[in-house]
Amino acid sequence: MAEEAERKPVLETVQAEGTDGNCVTFVLHDEDHTLGNSLRYMIMKNPEVEFCGYCITHPSESKINFRIQTRGGIPAVEPFRKGLTDLMDVCHHMLSTFEASVKEYKAQKETEMD
Amino acid sequence: RHVGKMAERGSLEEMRSRVVLGEFGVRHVHTTDFPGSYPGYTDAWDPVTFRQGFHVDVTHMDEGLLEFDLVGIDAAIANAFRRILLAEVPTMAVEKVFVYNNTSIVQDEILAHRLGLIPIQADPRLFEYRSQGDEEGTEIDTLQFQLKIKCSRNPRAAKESSDPNELYINHKVYSRHMTWVPLGNQADLFPDACFRPVHDDILIAQLRPGQEIDVLMHCVKGIGKDHAKFSPVATASYRLLPDITLVQPIEGEAAEKLKKCFSPGVIEIQDIKGKKVARVANARLDTFSREIFRHEELKNMVRLARVRNHYIFSVESTGILPPDVLVSEAIRVLMGKCQRFLDELDSVPTD
DSSP states (O other): OHHHHHHOOOOOEEEEEEOOOOEEEEEETOOHHHHHHHHHHHHTTTTTTTHHHHHHSSSSSSSEEEEEESSSSOOOOHHHHHHHHHHHHHHHHHHHHHHHHHHHHHHHHHHHHO | OOHHHHHHHHHHHHHHEEEOOOOOEEEEEEESSTSSSTTTOOOOHHHHHHHOOOEEEEEOOOSSSEEEEEEEEEEEHHHHHHHHHHHHEEEEEEEEEEEEOSSSSOHHHHHHHHHTTTTTTOOOOGSSSOOOSSSSOTTTTOEEEEEEOOOOTTTSSSTTOHHHHHHHOOOOOOOOGGGOOOOHHHHHSSSSSOEEEESSSOOOEEEEEEEEEEEEEEEEETTTTTTTTOOOOEEEEEEEEEEESSSSSSSSSHHHHHHHHHTTTTEOOOOOOOEOOOEEGGGOOOOOOGGGGTTTTTTTTTTEEEEEEEEEEEEEEOOOOOOHHHHHHHHHHHHHHHHHHHHHHHHHGGO
């Protein structure tokens, strides 16, 4: 029990009374525009999302309020999860494309030097 | 009506894909291609479309500088990489300085500050972060350096000489005087590694005879968010690809004038049937000084714009890690962030 009290929160959710999971505010700790804006873009690309936005509560605190409202009765956690997975896929693809491109450039330089 | 629709389609494409630089402002800055914004366009996230439209071109690479193009992603993600390169890719830097003797005129804290800013040639991926509350440091998270130097008078100097280089020995303290002191089993773990500052010739302090500096330094792993000394890039920046279109053909004197308004190499004058005709040769070279808007007769003949999803990145490393490794690490940091929240989402159902 003491361990749980010492552990810093990573993700919290805030939900208004009476709404059934369609509109949720996620509080992401230790994050800023880096993840906030890129995640917002990925989630906005989801047609099931009616509203998606984030804000930094106070510049002295490093946490963001990330709000998702869904269109058709889908729980808000789903687009959140999908957005994170999509962003991971984008990063994977970028990494492999970038490394291939660097390799190609290096190989081209080698042949030019010879 | 048909012509009107074509013009509409053209301006719609412009709104979706270009950032237009007008005389008094910039238009269409924000990304608007989200589902539902435009009738007739789906704009939903499609990995297949993304992969087809995305590509990376490396234009220049050497040990210090990498320039590459990222085509087909949005500003949010490109900016995320820029921010991560500046502030969240870890490096090793001097954090604690144990001052045994400092009789120089540089104060202890100023000396410690300067030592912290020296880039250290040590691959941060070989080390761990120091655990919270640990004051001593272990061999897995700390690198130890020693700087011990004493200035003395040169007995062999000429009598009337006034050149300090002749009169004194060791009067300039350089970063090459920092020596690595292996901790614990580091000597066995890294037999070939040579941990030293990236540059040998960083002037740390100046001494006169009798002054001495004897300090022990502990390097730890950190990120730029904590202190700028941990930032692995000299700078990382991007710009959008310029797109210059001549709305009307420009000839003769006006063509020459047009050429002077842009950076060299952007506008090319061709000789067609005796007349000088201007043509956009390489818009990429332009730095958008907006000189064209100072000329009444030319400002409406050119459209200055930028392609919204084409980023020309420039990453300059401080020398700790090669710049292409830095970009790979930055992408991994973003993946790590996403994974952290995915894991948190998956672990919550235990409540």
